[in-house]
Amino acid sequence: MTDAVVFDLDGVLIDSEPVWEQVRRAYVAEAGGRWLPDSQQRLMGMSTLEWARYLSADLGVGRPPEVVAADVIDRMARRYAQELPLLPGAVEAVHRVGERWPLGLASSSPARLIGTVLEATGLTNRFAVAMSTEEVPRGKPAPDVYLAVAGRLGVAPGTCVAVEDSSNGLRAAHAAGMRVVAIPHPAYPPQPDALALADLVLGGLDELTVEALSGTGRPA
Structure with missing residues (x-):
């Protein structure tokens, strides 16, 4: 679930x-x-x-x-x-997933830059909750921001799927008890022990579909 x-x-x-x-x-x-x-x-x-x-x-x-x-x-x-360094398929992936589930954003970027990106991409209203690690006691790999986002969404962390790329991000989402989808960045690949925490590893945002997410990992 x-x-x-x-x-x-x-x-x-x-x-x-x-x-x-x-x-x-x-x-x-x-x-x-x-x-x-x-x-x-x-x-x-x-x-x-x-x-x-x-x-x-x-x-x-x-x-x-x-x-x-x-x-x-x-x-x-x-x-x-x-120039906003938007990844190919990012906007489409957010809209695709957002048609099925409520969305949260758990970022290490400062709130100022999060707002800039969401406004520039027209995605502000797609995210029910968007939080920066500025707003919690500890950054990633601590689970604080993921737990806070789940709390504001009004859902249990174990019923959330997190989409991450970095070692610290994967560790944070896993520590929060979420199921984790990894989309590794080829230039900044996560460490093997962190990648092993992922329930699903995808090659790019085009693979981030409702069907893929519906089948991720351990049961909630």
Whole structure:
């Protein structure tokens, strides 16, 4: 039984991870910090405050986290204004799934950027609930944002299907007790142990159909 479907945003509906990496890499370099080999993987899923602290302290930016967050989000907003990196089939997939189930959005993006994307794609009204990890105590891989979205939707987490791409996102949705559909990003593939948590692995959004979701995973 499925009562709702909860989408991630970055890496699932928009191809934003390369943009986030470019923007944050450049910001760290300009501030005299040092980008580490595993930085991008670690950053995927962090809440705004978490990644701002990470850039400030661990990567050597040395500016207050609130300044780091504001600077980076401003740069991301400008990039989105120039070109929104929408993934092929994203809008169609949301409409297709939304014709069958209520939809939620559980994203690590700041609320400002979530609003920008949903408005630009005309999907604002498709999502009954859209939440950022800014609104919960912990970012992914903690389950907080998924549990909060399920709560606002008025459904049990175990009757939700989550659509994710990243290691931390897969871990978060699984920890929330949701059935998990993975659509791995080829440039930022999830770690094998995280991918193993998925009940269904798809090759792209064109495969995200009502029929596929109806058959996902363990019973609720």
